Amino acid sequence: MATPILLLNAGSSSIKYQMIDADTDEVMASGLIERIGQEVGVLTHKVNGEEFVANEEYTNHTVALASMVQMFADHGPSLDDVKAVGHRTVHGGDKLTSTTLIDEDVVATLEALSPLAPLHNPAGIAGIRGAQKALPNVPHVAVFDTAFFSTLPPESYTYAISTDLAREYSIRRYGFHGTSHDYVSHQAAEFLGKPYDQTTQIVCHLGNGASISAIKNGVAVDTSMGLTPLEGLVMGTRSGDLDPGMIAYLHREAGMSTDAIDTLLNKASGMLGLAGASDMRDVETAKEEGDARAQLAWDVYIRRIVGYIGRYYVLLGGIDALTFTAGVGENSAAVRRDVVERLAVLGITLDTVNNTVRSKEPRAISGKDSSVAVLVIPTNEELQMAHEVKAVIA
Numbered sequence: 001m002a003t004p005i006l007l008l009n010a011g012s013s014s015i016k017y018q019m020i021d022a023d024t025d026e027v028m029a030s031g032l033i034e035r036i037g038q039e040v041g042v043l044t045h046k047v048n049g050e051e052f053v054a055n056e057e058y059t060n061h062t063v064a065l066a067s068m069v070q071m072f073a074d075h076g077p078s079l080d081d082v083k084a085v086g087h088r089t090v091h092g093g094d095k096l097t098s099t100t101l102i103d104e105d106v107v108a109t110l111e112a113l114s115p116l117a118p119l120h121n122p123a124g125i126a127g128i129r130g131a132q133k134a135l136p137n138v139p140h141v142a143v144f145d146t147a148f149f150s151t152l153p154p155e156s157y158t159y160a161i162s163t164d165l166a167r168e169y170s171i172r173r174y175g176f177h178g179t180s181h182d183y184v185s186h187q188a189a190e191f192l193g194k195p196y197d198q199t200t201q202i203v204c205h206l207g208n209g210a211s212i213s214a215i216k217n218g219v220a221v222d223t224s225m226g227l228t229p230l231e232g233l234v235m236g237t238r239s240g241d242l243d244p245g246m247i248a249y250l251h252r253e254a255g256m257s258t259d260a261i262d263t264l265l266n267k268a269s270g271m272l273g274l275a276g277a278s279d280m281r282d283v284e285t286a287k288e289e290g291d292a293r294a295q296l297a298w299d300v301y302i303r304r305i306v307g308y309i310g311r312y313y314v315l316l317g318g319i320d321a322l323t324f325t326a327g328v329g330e331n332s333a334a335v336r337r338d339v340v341e342r343l344a345v346l347g348i349t350l351d352t353v354n355n356t357v358r359s360k361e362p363r364a365i366s367g368k369d370s371s372v373a374v375l376v377i378p379t380n381e382e383l384q385m386a387h388e389v390k391a392v393i394a
């Protein structure tokens, strides 16, 4: 007996997937479809140590999912044995706050919330529709990025605007990447050998999208993303925090429509806007070659992270662990170095040798004299989702 679960993590231009046996945590297959919507997309399917690659035009997520299904049919494992499909779902608003069986009402709610997660919810819905078509006879389950942050206290989730308006439009801070913050913070406590509910920590999820969370004795109390996944850190293509006055200013002075401003801040800002490249590897290379734009982008990126760590350190009254995760956090030793170097005032130090070791395992990179454990922990949103889906279908 096994409980194979298919997990889909749909992004704006990509779909990551894994098939996991939720009884043993064994990864039965995994894959990535990139550059959806571009002329040539890439589908990489991994099974039994073998890799199969397809290059096709994936005009949209529905087409991409159909190709994924074909990959499973051609190279296995069979989708016939799948017991359930889990969907990473970014914005559940104030109605959908925990892992939920998907029905038409749930899809309608996600559609209504699309303006609050314009890069993510439409992709998630397309993933749900495509997978429902391919696997019509199994439960489909939504796992929400926001769920982990349902514990934020009012002083953290409240924006200082009219309470009536906020209530009418469900305007509050929700937080995202919760599946990752949840998984990684549990791994961090385990790594330290401390009970989760006695561990106070800061987790830096630095991927294409990026967010930081503050977790006090196992309870999420603050996070850098807010009403939408735009607030907070500087990201690949997103600005993160800025003066909200800029929006009206751009509208009036630059004649930009609200849609144009939304696109600017979500898709053409961040590292892309500052350095001309959204991928941190490209920015790092350009910076090392002396590119002044890349250097400035890097400095703005690091400063924002350091500012949030300082803020959360004070709000939490000190921490046990500071953890880096996701694409940049797991792989960029230079980002970790430049962040931790600026935390010396808090007694937090780095082991510069351990910091450069590459590994897929959780590891400590703090200096011997560090007041806080500094960790690198690979995230695994799909594994966390598999456990949550299994619990819902049980």
Ligand SMILES: Nc1ncnc2c1ncn2[C@@H]1O[C@H](COP(=O)(O)OP(=O)(O)O)[C@@H](O)[C@H]1O
Pocket: 011, 206, 207, 208, 209, 236, 278, 279, 280, 281, 284, 326, 327, 328, 331, 332
């Ligand atoms: N070796 C590396 N050095 C620096 N950044 C890296 C490295 N490998 C991956 N990245 C960064 O990780 C990002 C993707 O992170 P990921 O967590 O997969 O994001 P997402 O889930 O949002 O697609 C890439 O855009 C890239 O900038």
Ligand SMILES: CC(=O)OP(=O)(O)O
Pocket: 011, 090, 120, 145, 176, 177, 207, 208, 209, 210, 229
């Ligand atoms: C919510 C979010 O920003 O997700 P991602 O990092 O996958 O874009």
Ligand SMILES: [Mg+2]
Pocket: 207, 208, 209
């Ligand atoms: Mg991600």
